[in-house]
Amino acid sequence: MTFAEIQKRAEATWRQFRGGPGALVLVGDASCGRAAGSSEVIDAIRSELGKIGKQARVVSVGCLGICYAEPLVEIALPGTASVLYGKVTPAAAKELARWHVGKGEPRADLALATTNGASLDGVPRLEDLPMMQGQARLLTRNCGRIAPDNIDHYIANGGYQGLAKALTMSPEDVITEVERSGLRGRGGVGFPTGRKWRFVYEAAGSSKHIVANAEEGEPGTFKDRFLLESDPHALLEGMLIAGYAVGAGEGHIFVQAHYPALARTLRTAINQAYELGLCGAHALGADFSFELELRTGISSYVCGEETGLLESLESKRPVPRARPPYPAQAGLWAEPTVVNNVETLANAPLILERGADAFRSLGAADSPGAKLFTLAGDVSRPGVVEFPLGVTLRRLIEGAGGGLPEGAGLGAVLLGGIAGGFLPPEYLDTPVDFDSLQPAGAMMGTGAILVADESRCVLDILLNQLEFLSDESCGKCVPCRLGARQMLNIVKAITEGRGRATDVENLKRIGAAMKVASACGLGQAAPNPVLSAIRHFGSVYEAHIGRGVCPAGVCPMHGERKQA
């Protein structure tokens, strides 16, 4: 089949899907939906439809990013408003089956938004929801709308056009286009993607690899899982483009073993891509062959570190490698390797399809494009949102996130994941991109935003982070293994009222050594939360150590709670 024929078939499938006879019921069935009870909702809808003798197509889709309102159910019935219902309980699901599907009467009282522009008793349109306002919806364009296990849905919505276009270009032109886009790695470090690709393109060797880092072991970060569960082909297409550009013959997707549902979704997607001849020998009939494999590795935070990941792919202990050589020179099996984050690779199809200029039209000059952010913690609307880079924290937390629940005051924002930095409320108007936060001692990292209200104690949160970092160090180099543990012990002592005057000095000293002496990024970043908390929340330390008091009244000072 030519690509045009593939597209034609896909479009027919999609038309049938959206416009077919009878009701279409889409249920958000990604991890967030499932955790909220989507399986029970599906069962309830099916049993009620059976009871009332109605036919409808009940389809599992991914997530719209509106995780706070899961389980989400969208019902499209020709002749009625298509409606997205939120926080659907099994009981509500039966109501929806009876009313919207059975009688053609949407339930405005249970509705969150309309999705086809129809009006319904003061129910807002999806794009007008406060959480959706101002979002870029590029990477997320298909999320929650298409069935992730159906490649035709992806293709009918523009999928694989980026690859088709790339295959008409020279590999070098593809790299140039990615370089021009200014795309920077979405895994946290922000290394220019095009430059990385060029290194591998120019590296000697006939066998090269593309590795998609889908490990995402970062607590509070769930953007890659969200994207892969909702739109897996975006990654596959990105890997194919990267493979073509750098001359790689193999792609490896690394997923942690404790995401079995995600692994199933990806496996299905890979099989479908092979069936359509989009990968394998002579992809789309071009002089380009690319084998794709899914690898499930042990669940270890350090597998997210690119060389730790490579070791794990080679079935070794995930211990980061010394650099040089870099993976671009000697990566998987000592061959030139691109290791990119899922989100980074998923941007490639957009850049190829729409052009570098279109990509650059969003975002900041040095941080172009849009970025996925995960909102979690004390925020009214947790979920995944996509905003142009340079968006302010205020826009993300107060706008998309709806501020703190019940009007609580903001205490601190932890940005960039477990090893990110704490910021006080003064920084809410700082733009979030790769560089702007650094003077404040923070970084955007993976785009994880953890909000803490005033009732939290920064040191109590720190304890949690340090426990994690101390457990997840690979254990090889001394500063990381013992530095994180020593910090944990010191902070623990402080929160238990056993703080010493020298503690802050020691924490600073250890942190400084970890930053310069640790062998990999994990250990180098691990002191960030401690150091940023000292910088912005020094008074909290002072209260615990000097006055023996936890201002938030959270820490078990001397074993009992003490109020300020």
Next chain:
Amino acid sequence: MSEITITIDGRQVETAEGSSILQAALDAGVYIPSLCYQPDLEPYGACRLCLVLVDGMNAMQPACMTKAVDGMVVHSDVPEVNDVRRTICELLIADHPESCLTCSSNQRCELQEIAAYLGISQQRLPAFERESILDESNPFFVRDLSKCILCGRCVRACQELRAVGAIGFAGRGYDTHVSTFMEEPINLTVCESCGECIDRCPTGALSVKSEALPPSREVRTICPYCGCGCGLVLGVRSGRIVQVRPETEHPVNRGSLCVKGRFGLDFVHSEDRLTTPLVRRDGRLTPATWDEALDLVAENLNRAKSQYGPDSVAGLSSAKCTNEENYLFQKFMRAVVGTNNVDHCARLCHASTVAGMARAFGSGAMTNSINEIEGAGCIFVIGSNTTEAHPIIALKIKAAVLKRGATLIVADPRKIELARFADVHLRQRSGTDVALLNAMMKVILDEGLADEDFIEERTENFAEFRAILEQSDLESAARITGVPAEDIRRAARMFAGAERASVIFAMGITQHTTGSDNVFALANLAMLTGNVGKESSGVNPLRGQNNVQGACDLGALPDVLPGYQKVDDPAARGKFEEAWGVPLPDEPGLTVVEMMNAAHEGRVKAMYIMGENPMLSDPDLTHVGEGLKNLDFLCVQDIFLSETAQLADVALPAACFAEKDGAFTSTERRVQRIRKAVAPPGAARPDWRIICDLSGRMGYEMRYDHPSQIMDEMAALTPIYGGISYDRLEPYGLQWPCPDAEHPGTVFLHEGGFARGLGKFHPTPFREAAELPDDEYPFILTTGRFLYHFHTGTLTRRTEGLEEISPPAPFEIHPRDAASEGIREGDVVELSTRRGAVRARAVVTERSRPGTIFMPFHFREAPANVLTNPALDPIAKIPELKVCAVKLEKLREMG
């Protein structure tokens, strides 16, 4: 490799291109602290103490992992760097038990050293709470993980150097620790107790149990066990050996040892040592003075000599004794007694090698050196269980395979450990080596893989060889040997295809009635493929005893004088007659087995045995015992009252290797000094002195103040040792041939031409072993060694730990055979042959080839040599210790 210059803290340092900053600093004597770096292991980068600043690089770099580049400017001892190091070191100290005062590594701890260097005087960081996690399961050493700093030196040494992998890392984060498989105690793992990890440990996490006090002085010497010739350093305090460590600079063992060398020296201070001469009175051996004992020996030897002629006396010299002592012993037998009846246990190990290789090449020793093995492209190990019998040589084989990608062919009926590293393992039926080798050579010839230029220019007798080879074919060889034809073909191609191919063999080749043919066949194979006379190739017999090479070199053989000069060569004999001032016998004397037969028959009346234990080592022990008992007089000179000494009329107490000066010659022809570390116990004397004392009493004065004078005499008479003197043996010896005082010694033999001129092909038609299984005796019995014991156990069985790891007295049987015989692991079984029966404990293992029983000959409780066949190789007179027919009878279920 070209030299480059870098600057470290303002000092110009020259180094080889490609070396790291840290190695460059170490070589130049500039100190950069480090805990995880070891020059012979891959750089690891874990401790982060060697961080340095490099001009032009913005972050601190670990010096161990950063390549030195010409012109690089490095800053190490600067406050900015030392501050970071100090914090790292403080983190380590906070995680370390404060038990320095009671730690065996106190004062030699590298963590202490670095803390001192960094000027850490107080503990600023709170201490971690760590429980002591002791593993005391190994008899020799203790693991205390609470003192472990995770530098990984032990793990890397165990994996990279030893290729054992008994330990690795487990856990992550703060729980990361050095672990055994499934966290078992170390004694239940594949650990071989080599002790490499202990030497590597920078702290007290690994320590030797027996080392209480550090030595007050150290003595460099050579290991007394196998022929590897490893450098040992004996730590001495108050007249006792309190520590044994490998010599790190020694060119062969380079800081490695095996379990025997490191932990097996308890025999030196054993309570069982002979400390006084013993004389048989009223049937019992009772203490006597040296004068009484020596007079008695002199009197009896003289009596036999005068009554029955000199050839009624026979002597066994010792591969455990020094070159000087072996020289004196054969001189004593020849010049004082007047007989060539002198032999030693080389007869039982490599007589066929010496006979075969001398005829083919002109020299019977290893053609190449141990370190050359690492450079071979293909290594063919046949009949050598190298990892157990020559552990340090096995390290070179493993390194060649693992680090340099050499191919490895293992031919052995047993699934020996090296088979794990082999590209192809040929499990031939015992006794069919010639068929196997002929088939390989047939493939090489048929496929045009032979080195025709080499054959043409360097060899003779090829046509005769070829004619015999034409009679063999692959399919029938496969049938005879039980090795699939395809494997034989693969092995042949692999060997012939390598640029440099090296044959390594030992007793699996030699101890057959076809031993000489086996050796001829290997020599043929090497010549056929042009693999002699060049580096990293050759035919390499591994000698079993520390000084079996030297004992042969110095003439403790019935047919040759020192330096392989034939007794029936009048010119050679004349030279010795002139030097020694007496006429010498011109007929070759009796070999070991022939001596025992002659004793049995009453032709030999008196024997003088120095440091040998034929009552366990020789075939058909019942026959040996009868022979020895039939003698009029037996004198045994030993360090213990061995099984043989118990039969003696006079037992003379000798000094062991640690109690005297002298020289050993290792398997690679390396003549090396041993040095006196402690005094002999009681009245024991060095063997050379005893021989001199005895000689004087028999009317022939031997006057030497020191073994170096004996060496000078030897050198004057022995061309291959001509240039060797004690001065020249520092620091690491010389490899013979070394004909004159300017000669640097010889690394590999036959370069450009063979010692005998042209290499000679010997046709070797296949012959079966002397005794094959039949209905009555349905299994093949083959014998050999274990890693943990040596020879007849006289030395190793005095070390409790070795006994604990490898208790008496096992035999190995394949599970299939065990099932058919109803034998289970641990059952006591009677093994019997036409010559006798012993009882041993069954070990059911796939190491054994189906149909073949394996038994070590270390254990007096079940002496394997009661069973073995004394049938001899017609040329070398070596008995067939490797093949006989045996039957099994289960006596008792496991208790």
